[in-house]
Amino acid sequence: MPSDPIEIQIKILRQEIEELNYQYYVLDNPSYPDSHYDKLLHDLISIEKQHPKFITETSPTQRVGGQALNGFSQITHLTPMLSLDNVFDADSFSKFYERVFQKIASDQPITFTCEPKLDGLAISCVYENGNLIHAATRGDGKIGEDVTHNIKTIQSIPLKLRGNFPDLLDVRGEVFMPKDSFDKLNKKAIENGDKTFANPRNAAAGSLRQLDPKIAANRKLAVYFYALGNAEFNSAKNDAEKYSDYGQLVEKLEDSHFKRLKQIQSWGLPICDEIELRHGGKACLEYFKEIGAKRDRLPYEIDGIVYKIDSILDQEELGFVAKAPRWAIAHKFPAQEEMTQLKYVDFQVGRTGAITPVARLEPVFVGGVMVSNATLHNKDEIERLDVRVGDHVIIRRAGDVIPQIVSVVLDKRESNALPITFPKSCPICQSALEKETDQAIYRCTGGLICSAQKTQSIIHFVSRKAMNIDGLGDKLVEVLCDNKLINSVADIYQLSKDDLISLERMAEKSANNLLQAIEKSKQTSLAKVIYALGIREVGEVTAMNLANNLLDFKNITDASLEDLEKIEDIGPIVAKHIVAFFGNENNRQVIDSLVSHGVTWPEVKPKDESELPLLNQTWVLTGTLSQLKRNDAKAILQTLGAKVSGSVSKNTTCVVAGESAGSKLKKAIELDIEVISEEELLKVISSFQIVKI
Ligand code: IVH
Numbered sequence: 293m294p295s296d297p298i299e300i301q302i303k304i305l306r307q308e309i310e311e312l313n314y315q316y317y318v319l320d321n322p323s324y325p326d327s328h329y330d331k332l333l334h335d336l337i338s339i340e341k342q343h344p345k346f347i348t349e350t351s352p353t354q355r356v357g358g359q360a361l362n363g364f365s366q367i368t369h370l371t372p373m374l375s376l377d378n379v380f381d382a383d384s385f386s387k388f389y390e391r392v393f394q395k396i397a398s399d400q401p402i403t404f405t406c407e408p409k410l411d412g413l414a415i416s417c418v419y420e421n422g423n424l425i426h427a428a429t430r431g432d433g434k435i436g437e438d439v440t441h442n443i444k445t446i447q448s449i450p451l452k453l454r455g456n457f458p459d460l461l462d463v464r465g466e467v468f469m470p471k472d473s474f475d476k477l478n479k480k481a482i483e484n485g486d487k488t489f490a491n492p493r494n495a496a497a498g499s500l501r502q503l504d505p506k507i508a509a510n511r512k513l514a515v516y517f518y519a520l521g522n523a524e525f526n527s528a529k530n531d532a533e534k535y536s537d538y539g540q541l542v543e544k545l546e547d548s549h550f551k552r553l554k555q556i557q558s559w560g561l562p563i564c565d566e567i568e569l570r571h572g573g574k575a576c577l578e579y580f581k582e583i584g585a586k587r588d589r590l591p592y593e594i595d596g597i598v599y600k601i602d603s604i605l606d607q608e609e610l611g612f613v614a615k616a617p618r619w620a621i622a623h624k625f626p627a628q629e630e631m632t633q634l635k636y637v638d639f640q641v642g643r644t645g646a647i648t649p650v651a652r653l654e655p656v657f658v659g660g661v662m663v664s665n666a667t668l669h670n671k672d673e674i675e676r677l678d679v680r681v682g683d684h685v686i687i688r689r690a691g692d693v694i695p696q697i698v699s700v701v702l703d704k705r706e707s708n709a710l711p712i713t714f715p716k717s718c719p720i721c722q723s724a725l726e727k728e729t730d731q732a733i734y735r736c737t738g739g740l741i742c743s744a745q746k747t748q749s750i751i752h753f754v755s756r757k758a759m760n761i762d763g764l765g766d767k768l769v770e771v772l773c774d775n776k777l778i779n780s781v782a783d784i785y786q787l788s789k790d791d792l793i794s795l796e797r798m799a800e801k802s803a804n805n806l807l808q809a810i811e812k813s814k815q816t817s818l819a820k821v822i823y824a825l826g827i828r829e830v831g832e833v834t835a836m837n838l839a840n841n842l843l844d845f846k847n848i849t850d851a852s853l854e855d856l857e858k859i860e861d862i863g864p865i866v867a868k869h870i871v872a873f874f875g876n877e878n879n880r881q882v883i884d885s886l887v888s889h890g891v892t893w894p895e896v897k898p899k900d901e902s903e904l905p906l907l908n909q910t911w912v913l914t915g916t917l918s919q920l921k922r923n924d925a926k927a928i929l930q931t932l933g934a935k936v937s938g939s940v941s942k943n944t945t946c947v948v949a950g951e952s953a954g955s956k957l958k959k960a961i962e963l964d965i966e967v968i969s970e971e972e973l974l975k976v977i978s979s980f981q982i983v984k985i
Contacts, residue, residue: 298339302346305336309352310452310560315939317448318562320955322938350423350451355444360504364437367428369416370462370522374433375615376409376598376622382577385599388621389573395618396606401572403603405550406579407518408566409596409622412468412496415443416521419461422453429500433615439500443467445509454560456543462521463561469496470592473512485672485732490698491688492593514592516564517556520545547604565954566590569602580623587625589916589951596624629688630663631701632656636681637668637712639719641744643752644828645735647715647725649674651685651697658689666695670732671714680709720744740780740878747773749826753781757832758824759816762809763802771795781824782882784810785889818845818893825883828869833924837861838870840931843896849874849883861927904933909945911936912960915953917970928977940965948973 294300312329316322333352340347347354379385393402414430427443428436443449446467453461469477474492481488489495499511523545546552550569557563566583570576580597587594601607601619610618633654640648649668656663666687668674677700679685684704689695714734717724723738740746751769754761761784772778777791787810792803816824823835830838841859842848848870856867873879911934913925920928925948926936940947940959947960947967960967968976 296346298343299346302336302339302343302351305332305339306351308332309336310450310454313352313447313450314454314560318557318560320565321940321959323941325938352451354451355447356505356509360506361441362503364439364501364503366431366435367426367438368435369428369433370418372433372615373414373416373430373436373464373521374612374617376620377616378596378622378624380624380626382580385577385580385621385623386573389576392601392610392619395610396601401575402601402606403569403571404576404599405548405553405602406568406570406576406583407598407600408564408583408590408594409598409624410466410468410516410518410564411491411493411593411595412466413493413500414464415439415467415500415515416462416464417443417449417517419453419457419463421459422457424449424451437501441505442500442502442508445505446513446515448514448562450560452560455558457559458523458543459526460522460524461559462523463517463556464519464521465515465517465561467496467500467513467515468492468592469499469511470514472591473514477511482669482673483731483733485670487676488669488673490696515562517561518553518563518598520552520556545604549600549602549604549607552604570599584625586952589918591916594625595628596622598622628658629686629698630656630658631684631686632663634679634681634683634685634697637674639715641718641720641736641742641748643745643748643826645718645737645739645742645745647718647734647736649712649714651679653685653687656687658687658695661689663687663689663695666697668697671734672732674712674714680705680711682706682709718742718744739876743773746780750778750781750784752826753824754784754813758820759813760820761806761813763806764809768795780882780885782885782889785814785886785891814890814892816891816893818843818896821845821886821891821893822848825873825879827873829866830870831924833927834861834866836928836931839896843898845883849880906945907933909934910943912938912940912944912947912956913950914940914947914956915950917948917950919970919974925973932977 294303309329309332312322312324312332316329336351337353340351340353379388389402396402415427416430416436417427418425424440424444426438426440427449428438428440430436444451469492471492474489474495477495478488480486489498495511496513499508499513502508525544543555546555550567553563553567568579570579576597576599583594583597599621601610607617607619612618635652635654638650638652640650642648647670649670651666651668653664653666666685668677668679677697679697679700682705684701686698686701687695688698715725718736718738721736721738721742721744723736723742725734726737727734736742736745738745740749747770750773751766753759754764754769764784769778772787772795775795777787777795778784787807789800789803789807792798792806793800817839819832819836819839822830822838823832837859838848838856842851842855851870853864853867853871856862856870857864862870906929911929913922913929913936917925929936934945937944940956940963942963942965944960944963944965947956947965948970949957949960949967950970957967
């Protein structure tokens with residue numbers, strides 16, 4: 293321990309911060325809210341500022357240190373960074389299994405460590421005496437680029453190891469960009485008219501190849517480690533000698549790959565929690581299927597499974613060929629990228645007037661799904677890709693995301709490929725287009741004069757989370773609009789049975805059902821009406837906040853920018869959209885008409901803190917929620933009075949477990965805490981009128 297009290301204080305703060313990082317990133321089980329971490333870091337920054345002589349390279353404050361570099365230096369790997377051989381189907385994997393089974397000459401099925409093949413880029417991190425010394429990309433396998441400055445910005449990479457780590461450690465892993473960070477990054481790029489990344493792997497690679505670490509720091513990368521390059525316990529002269537000169541327990545490496553990964557984890561390095569041991573080829577292929585089934589729900593991209601023979605002795609016996617080990621193989625998922633031809637481009641007009649170019653493609657199977665459309669986002673994206681009608685293009689599908697055009701195959705471009713001209717006016721109503729200066733999206737200025745905007749706003753109005761009119765699907769709304777039976781959302785409430793029966797394929801029974809559903813929808817809630825109106829940027833949660841804070845429709849229509857900005861979640865832009873919406877005379881008429889047709893909702897009661905149904909309760913959300921966004925679920929629970937915590941403890945009231953819930957769910961079961969599904973959460977929410985949307 294240092295003797296200077298300031299130095300001691302700094303040391304304690306650093307240890308506390310490292311512990312929180314470890315709980316968060318390695319154990320996936322934080323015990324404190326993020327604000328506690330922020331406070332400790334803030335304290336450390338200010339003490340170090342006053343006492344710069346105590347700043348060290350591995351201090352948590354030094355993650356984004358120093359200036360941008362002029363270039364990358366090269367690092368020779370302590371041992372080469374290997375690659376993997378691939379198989380693309382079960383038969384080829386079985387052949388691999390047979391081959392190694394013969395070589396090992398065992399009478400038992402082979403045990404494999406099965407791991408998701410993360411779709412990022414390989415990294416080697418070298419620690420000396422537990423301190424991160426440098427990090428390098430794979431390069432040609434022997435020499436890579438020094439990217440330490442960027443690697444240090446990744447919060448889940450420890451700058452210092454913990455536990456009984458080796459004196460020298462070269463640990464290998466994959467740096468990747470989680471799907472939500474990738475989506476946010478591209479969304480922002482689209483809004484700013486900047487270049488988008490084709491996939492999270494390119495985004496991760498592009499971020500690590502930045503000379504300025506501030507860029508990588510903003511890109512929210514993550515890492516999982518999957519192999520040892522080198523580990524030396526210098527002080528252990530032989531296996532029997534378990535204690536070093538300093539009395540520290542010296543470990544030796546485990547003889548199983550799986551156990552080694554756990555050992556790596558115990559040193560504070562994150563490993564993927566989907567990794568499992570499987571015995572025999574059949575069990576490996578089952579793992580492939582299981583992970584494949586949940587691939588879309590994983591928060592990161594994977595492109596296959598890596599099977600590694602677990603026994604280190606067997607690995608050593610099998611050795612390597614060229615650049616790949618004989619004891620491991622990558623089993624790739626079917627390609628998510630395919631080539632096809634662009635037939636033409638449609639320009640769609642959305643509910644808020646946004647013009648989106650949609651590529652119509654020669655249909656092609658991508659990752660098991662037939663794709664015939666892809667989004668081109670906006671004008672800038674068309675220009676960036678320089679895509680032309682008739683071009684051969686690479687299509688990519690990832691999870692539920694709308695397929696995208698990644699690139700154009702220029703070699704295959706024909707001389708008659710036609711450049712795409714972005715419309716000068718709305719393709720539906722010919723109104724002028726406008727573009728906000730800092731955004732890449734062009735919008736039709738026609739408002740409800742534009743039939744496309746009108747139809748889309750009616751589709752939104754009747755949708756499940758809005759007025760929930762059963763049986764009034766998108767197609768039927770289009771038909772009703774085309775036949776001039778409805779012209780605004782209020783007209784829905786004037787539809788007669790004759791109107792409906794006059795339509796093709798509408799029998800009396802369906803007409804009656806629809807009329808009943810329309811009648812039923814009139815009894816709603818204030819939040820649902822607000823949401824149904826389709827005000828720009830006003831989603832379900834904002835609508836709910838408006839209703840619960842302003843209580844009455846009139847208060848909402850008359851609210852000023854200042855009134856609105858006082859409400860949680862509402863910033864100046866959303867406030868502007870709300871004021872503009874209710875300032876429009878047409879919109880006010882539509883609302884009056886809805887009310888005169890009998891649309892009604894119960895009075896919203898002012899929030900009495902003591903009456904909040906979940907007051908003094910602590911809830912935890914874990915796993916992937918499929919119907920609610922996590923932030924929305926959190927906001928709703930908070931509105932009901934609950935505290936939402938990131939970790940499970942004996943004080944937790946209830947845990948909501950989504951898909952692939954892991955350690956938090958385990959802990960809740962251990963502590964005998966109530967666990968409910970997302971479905972049950974939705975029931976809880978709808979049982980409280982106050983937030984019913
Ligand atoms: S093991 C000797 N495990 O795949 C073993 N690699 O195609 C070498 N990768 O360069 C690698 N996830 O970047 C291994 N769980 C995993 C992996 C993985 C992704 C990447 C890695 C490697 C490439 C080989």
